[in-house]
Amino acid sequence: MASTDETVRSTKKPRRTQGERREATRSALLDATVDCLIEYGYNGVTTTRVVERAGVSRGAQVHHFPTKGELVAQAVQHLSHRRRVEMAAEIADLPHGAKRVEGVLDLLWRSHAGPLFQAALELWVAARTDAELAEAVRGVDRQVTAQIWEGAELLFGPVARNRAFAEDLETALATMRGLALLLSAGNDPKAVEKRWKAARKRILAMLAEHDPLSSAN
Amino acid sequence: MASTDETVRSTKKPRRTQGERREATRSALLDATVDCLIEYGYNGVTTTRVVERAGVSRGAQVHHFPTKGELVAQAVQHLSHRRRVEMAAEIADLPHGAKRVEGVLDLLWRSHAGPLFQAALELWVAARTDAELAEAVRGVDRQVTAQIWEGAELLFGPVARNRAFAEDLETALATMRGLALLLSAGNDPKAVEKRWKAARKRILAMLAEHDPLSSAN
DNA sequence: TTCGACAATCAGGCCTGCCTGTTTGTCGGA
């Protein structure tokens, strides 16, 4: 008997469990939302475009995310997840020893110079005048910063527990955001990279002060 | 700068020349655009709202700015002008001598923490995905940075000509932008101010290196 | 094991409201 694959659909796996189907379209929608955020900006994120790009129908979207606000709110989490995954993939390759801090800084900078940060930027700015979005963004940001400081010790070593070090690291992150903002504003990426090189020197010197000994680890 | 910064009043002056009328509604529209930018964000800037807030009619708006793009483009210039005026008003009060640099930094920070910067932020981020707006923003930014470096010597003294000093100042400005971004994201202003205090220390130390003598002037 | 009812998932069209550009008409100054 033709038990399993009685009707082979032209496209994909003939039999999928409900959970698989659900998760597939769900993540397709969220990925499409983030992509639209990157490509068209926040006000360019329209359910029509998202649906079109995700390759699903309007009905599917409204089934999973009854309102656009919910779609975007979930996309915020999805984006933070994607950023975390993107970074986690690189953390393993970080050098140990004296070059560790430089490696972490460069990693952080790459993350800020990439498209996912631009997407986050869109959300931050839009959140200023959108209460519902602000709620979602704040919630995710809170958990993200918590994870950052949780992982900071893993990245930087025991100095991360130093209060002054944390302050300086926040300053460094602010500088990166400010430089990444120039990319949105349409500045030449080469020029921005140059400015980062200059800032990087300063940041390294600043953070080095907290290292009891450069050869401590 | 006599007859600006006011919404048009039909009742006040019974006798106005054409040029006065024109300039009045024009600046009323531009001010209203900037205000909408601050209050509703970029995608909340609708001609309907602008017209309503400016106290003029649709016809007036379309007469002065045939397309929304032109209105926004002019508003970009208008905004940069307002920011410049806002700063110029404070420059005169800056102290001279050793405290000069601190005064300038605080002035710059206040400018970044204010609503006009938030408006500029909206435009920068929106410009990433809007070619026409990007054109306008780039043009204005170019002339603004030119003016900044032109006035830098007046603000900081002869050190401003130092190449390394300029780099560090750019880094400092990036840090301010990155911190101001937190305000958009909905962080507590008090907390942001605290972070600025921490960054300020670092920036001052950084800039002081370029001063041949603290008592040079 | 097989079958059928039920629920979940998905597809697509309709409707309402808003935004923008256009056009026509009116008023007042030069």
Add this chain to the structure above:
DNA sequence: TCCGACAAACAGGCAGGCCTGATTGTCGAA
């Protein structure tokens, strides 16, 4: 009188929420 400044109504387009129907997976009962 003539023209610039302004007022107001109109039309096209699009986004977003709602609804109906089709398809597919799930689960219980014979």
